[in-house]
Amino acid sequence: MRIYGTENTATLTEEIGKRLRGMRVRSAMTQKELAERAGVPKAVITRIENGLPIRLDSMLELMRALGCLGNLEVLLPEDEPTAGEMLKGKTPRVRVRHPEREAAKKGDWKWGDEA
Numbered sequence: 001m002r003i004y005g006t007e008n009t010a011t012l013t014e015e016i017g018k019r020l021r022g023m024r025v026r027s028a029m030t031q032k033e034l035a036e037r038a039g040v041p042k043a044v045i046t047r048i049e050n051g052l053p054i055r056l057d058s059m060l061e062l063m064r065a066l067g068c069l070g071n072l073e074v075l076l077p078e079d080e081p082t083a084g085e086m087l088k089g090k091t092p093r094v095r096v097r098h099p100e101r102e103a104a105k106k107g108d109w110k111w112g113d114e115a
Contacts, residue, residue: 001015001018010051013048018051021049024049038062039061045062
């Protein structure tokens with residue numbers, strides 16, 4: 001199955017489980033061997049391969065044991081400044097501010113129907 005980003009969480013969890021199972025089988029490992037290598041209970045591997053959710057730290061350990069942890073670089077690339085920010089000498093944003101929320105904090109709020 002190709003992932004487009006429109007799938008629901010249950011579908012994605014199921015697909016991730018299938019892919020991890022495929023990687024495990026291609027690596028010629030049993031669930032027990034992978035569990036030992038990753039340092040997680042075998043039940044964790046059974047859960048993810050059956051399309052059930054697992055904790056993020058367990059997922060990372062499984063990826064490390066299967067040799068695919070480096071793929072996270074593609075999934076979540078390091079935040080780098082845009083070309084415009086570099087030209088202007090700006091540093092990348094580290095937080096987002098919403099002016100309407102700031103005004104509400106100061107007591108300068110308005111009803112939604114006021115202009």
